[in-house]
Amino acid sequence: MSVPPKIALVTGAYKGIGLEVVRQLATRGVRVYLTARQREAGEKARASIKGDVHFLPLDVSDPPSIESAVRALRRQEERLDVLVNNAAILLDDGGNVLDLDGETARQTFATNTVGPLLVTQAFQPLLEQSKAPRVINVSSGAGQLAEGLQDWAPAYSMSKTALNALTQHFAAALRRFAVNSVSPGWVRTDMGGAAAPLSVDQGADTIVWLALDAPQTLTGKFLRERAEIAW
Numbered sequence: 001m002s003v004p005p006k007i008a009l010v011t012g013a014y015k016g017i018g019l020e021v022v023r024q025l026a027t028r029g030v031r032v033y034l035t036a037r038q039r040e041a042g043e044k045a046r047a048s049i050k051g052d053v054h055f056l057p058l059d060v061s062d063p064p065s066i067e068s069a070v071r072a073l074r075r076q077e078e079r080l081d082v083l084v085n086n087a088a089i090l091l092d093d094g095g096n097v098l099d100l101d102g103e104t105a106r107q108t109f110a111t112n113t114v115g116p117l118l119v120t121q122a123f124q125p126l127l128e129q130s131k132a133p134r135v136i137n138v139s140s141g142a143g144q145l146a147e148g149l150q151d152w153a154p155a156y157s158m159s160k161t162a163l164n165a166l167t168q169h170f171a172a173a174l175r176r177f178a179v180n181s182v183s184p185g186w187v188r189t190d191m192g193g194a195a196a197p198l199s200v201d202q203g204a205d206t207i208v209w210l211a212l213d214a215p216q217t218l219t220g221k222f223l224r225e226r227a228e229i230a231w
């Protein structure tokens, strides 16, 4: 009897690190739901990847869109094994906390923090059907308190610090799940820019490792390069 494939869903996945995560998971035989808020870009990205890859529209900042993605997945699958909360925005690159306006802060938190909160809650029932459910929150060194926050992109940085707190809350609340945050490093994407030292392949590595290879008992941690780092 053949082993059923693992099933994963990645948010904000039509480009950048998310798309590379989809590609690597598909290469490993995972059935992957590539999600994006832009349907055409999502379908095009799906078609560019070989393997068991499907597209679902999902805007993580829009609760009705989250609910319809859950309904769409339920029509196809009885469970979800891996959820990667990858989608994020960086609106205040170069900005300073003294200039930060409320709308930029609200939009950033709505996508980068409240998005993963609502998406994880919404997919929890399907994740509960997995033998080894995993949630990976793609965070950032910009949100790492231990190193001291830099005077850069305060809305983005605070949204990732709060995302790390969300990781700890979900890890405490969902005892059977592995829930972790990842700092992918500075990666060459539209967000990271051309000067970044890491490729998307390198940026996706720890995310894919947590999705498939890390022990299920590893939970409630912040990781970079497959190793725990300080919050």
Ligand SMILES: NC(=O)c1ccc[n+]([C@@H]2O[C@H](COP(=O)([O-])OP(=O)(O)OC[C@H]3O[C@@H](n4cnc5c(N)ncnc54)[C@H](OP(=O)(O)O)[C@@H]3O)[C@@H](O)[C@H]2O)c1
Binding pocket: 011, 012, 013, 014, 015, 016, 017, 018, 036, 037, 038, 058, 059, 060, 061, 062, 085, 086, 087, 088, 089, 111, 138, 139, 140, 141, 183, 184, 185, 186, 187, 188, 189, 190, 191, 192, 193, 196
């Ligand atoms: N690149 C780096 O150096 C770096 C460093 C640290 C952490 N990260 C993190 O890594 C993750 C991926 O970033 P990236 O570098 O690959 O950036 P990217 O190329 O800009 O990709 C971000 C993705 O998120 C999507 N997105 C934004 N808002 C969304 C929403 N409301 N609903 C659904 N999708 C949405 C974007 O789609 P649209 O085009 O539709 O907005 C895009 O597909 C992010 O969480 C980021 O914070 C990146």
